[in-house]
Amino acid sequence: MLSAQTTDKAVNKVTPALFSRYPSPGALAEADVAEVAELLRAGGLGMFNQKGKNIVGLSRALVEVHRGEVPRSLDALVELPGVGRKTANVVLGVMWNIPEGVVVDTHVQRLSQRLGLTKEQTPEKIELALCALYPRDRWDALSHLLIFHGRRVCFAIRPACSACKASDLCPNAFRADDVGRKKR
Ligand code: SF4
Structure with a gap:
């Protein structure tokens, strides 16, 4: 929830202070939303008001409906x-x-199209297509693999096809710049 529109690096920077101050769903459920938002802001996270409200609201629901368990x-x-x-x-x-499905974030969305796994455009349809292609016990690893490859090699802008171990198999190798991205 904290990672919306931000990097894992930024989230990882703020979580030690957050979890130290609020070590359980119960503690976060009783927190003042403005204080939580301030802690997120001080840690450098964007959308801190909305995220503060969300994680306190989430914690309250976990405590009230699920006895503090996920x-x-x-x-x-x-x-x-x-x-x-x-x-x-x-x-x-x-x-x-x-897993009950494949996680489709921006990287999975882009790479599944570049690698020719689907022509679908929306996350919901891409998820269905990937679920149909791979057995359930691969779904979790599949999304992690695509996310990792998207971060390290198959960048949104100027993918590093010459360094890509999948270039022999990829139907869009060396011409992928505009594939799987929003129209500019
Ligand atoms: S060959 Fe290029 S477009 Fe294809 S997966 Fe590798 S980096 Fe991405």
């Missing part, structure tokens, strides 16, 4: 404030190892 189903997770299908699938895959 639920293990997609339906229950997406009922929580600020949690959409993508976040829910990350939690199910990474935390509980029971």
Whole structure:
């Protein structure tokens, strides 16, 4: 939830202070939203007001509805404030190892098109296409792999095709600049 429109690096910078000040859902549920937002702002996160409101609201719902535990189903997770299908699938895959879908972020969206895995454009349809192509026990690893490759090699602008180990297999190798990206 903290990573919307920001980097993991920025999130990782702020979480030690956040978790030290509020070490449990119960503590965060009782927190003052403005104080949490200030802590996020001081740590350099954007959208700090909305994110502060979201994580306090989420913690309250966890305490009130789920006894402070993170639920293990997609339906229950997406009922929580600020949690959409993508976040829910990350939690199910990474935390509980029971993914109910493939996480489709900007990297997965771009790479699945460049690699010719789908021609779909929306995250929902891309997810369905990837789920149909791969067995469930690969879904979590698949999204991590595509995200990692998107961050390190297959950049949105000027992908490093000459350094890419998948270039022999990639239908868009050396001409991928405009594939899988929003129209400029
Ligand atoms: S060959 Fe280029 S476009 Fe294809 S996956 Fe590798 S970096 Fe991306």
